[in-house]
Amino acid sequence: xxxxxxxxxxxxxxxxxxxxxxxxxxxxxxxxxxxxxxxxxxxxxxxxxxxxxxxxxxxxxxxxxxxxxxxxxxxxxxxxxxxxxxxxxxxxxxxxxxxxxxxxxxxxxxxxxxxxxxxxxxxxxxxxxxxxxxxxxxxxxxxxxxxxxxxxxxxxxxxxxxxxxxxxxxxxxxxxxxxxxxxxxxxxxxxxxxxxxxxxxxxxxxxxxxxxxxxxxxxxxxxxxxxxxxxxxxxxxxxxxxxxxxxxxxxxxxxxxxxxxxxxxxxxxxxxxxxxxxxxxxxxxxxxxxxxxxxxxxxxxxxxxxxxxxxxxxxxxx
Amino acid sequence: xxxxxxxxxxxxxxxxxxxxxxxxxxxxxxxxxxxxxxxxxxxxxxxxxxxxxxxxx
Numbered sequence: 001x002x003x004x005x006x007x008x009x010x011x012x013x014x015x016x017x018x019x020x021x022x023x024x025x026x027x028x029x030x031x032x033x034x035x036x037x038x039x040x041x042x043x044x045x046x047x048x049x050x051x052x053x054x055x056x057x058x059x060x061x062x063x064x065x066x067x068x069x070x071x072x073x074x075x076x077x078x079x080x081x082x083x084x085x086x087x088x089x090x091x092x093x094x095x096x097x098x099x100x101x102x103x104x105x106x107x108x109x110x111x112x113x114x115x116x117x118x119x120x121x122x123x124x125x126x127x128x129x130x131x132x133x134x135x136x137x138x139x140x141x142x143x144x145x146x147x148x149x150x151x152x153x154x155x156x157x158x159x160x161x162x163x164x165x166x167x168x169x170x171x172x173x174x175x176x177x178x179x180x181x182x183x184x185x186x187x188x189x190x191x192x193x194x195x196x197x198x199x200x201x202x203x204x205x206x207x208x209x210x211x212x213x214x215x216x217x218x219x220x221x222x223x224x225x226x227x228x229x230x231x232x233x234x235x236x237x238x239x240x241x242x243x244x245x246x247x248x249x250x251x252x253x254x255x256x257x258x259x260x261x262x263x264x265x266x267x268x269x270x271x272x273x274x275x276x277x278x279x280x281x282x283x284x285x286x287x288x289x290x291x292x293x294x295x296x297x298x299x300x301x302x303x304x305x306x307x308x309x310x311x312x313x314x315x316x317x318x
Numbered sequence: 319x320x321x322x323x324x325x326x327x328x329x330x331x332x333x334x335x336x337x338x339x340x341x342x343x344x345x346x347x348x349x350x351x352x353x354x355x356x357x358x359x360x361x362x363x364x365x366x367x368x369x370x371x372x373x374x375x
Contacts, residue, residue: 267345
């Protein structure tokens, strides 16, 4: 059998049928965690700001002027094919009219091959039952700097923009544009603006299935294994536990190394919590912080069987 | 505010502590927290001195 074209599908000699373009097949989605399954930092964030920006993995959020009254949370989507969605909510009772935004900043190294090409953004969205805003303002944004956040791009250019009316029914929306020459960073920026009246209990926009791909039309949302999606996100943020135990002495450095599951894009900022200690000092000291590992120690306080354990986070977001 | 850190041999390390959240920031120009530290230094600020081993006991 030869290749057969019928209507909008192509059937190949092995009898497989393809209904969408092969452009970008395999890791075609430049958005990591587009289906909102990865939430390493928690699943509810109250009052995200530019200083406390990341919510679901890779997703930043804030309100204009960094005012309070925004909540970002994970919800069961109720949409066939998607376990979770992200809710961008104005807190119940809040009266601020400052806009609420959801943002995605693509690492520069994942941008260069798209320059001069058409790209298409697609996503599912719906409103909450007390939604007070108007349309969604959606942008595909380019910049000419390196690894900046999408709200602060050098040479910021919203080369594709839409004012999208949304409803309380899950609907897939689309936006296409051509990535300008000289682009070195690419991102997604979406916001909505409420009135200056008190928010109801579900003054929200829900979003999931966000995809940014090469080509001038949207193809089916790319399904990646959960472990693969987590690993993609862990290039920017990872958490784990560290434990060190042995026989130490007063004044000695007692510690070890921890190795990241995924190498980071650069040496990350480390933080430690939930510490339990015996016969070591209160302060962690880092010897080295590298893209793949960290060496750390504490000072022994006695000649004894020491131990300490602590949770850690490694953050190297844009 | 930031605080310097020392290695076990007593020399200053290429990691600073951000005091407000006690996080450790490596000297890597691609790290946005380090970029903020450099900006803070450029504004004329000076980090706190590192704790001694005795202070870390």
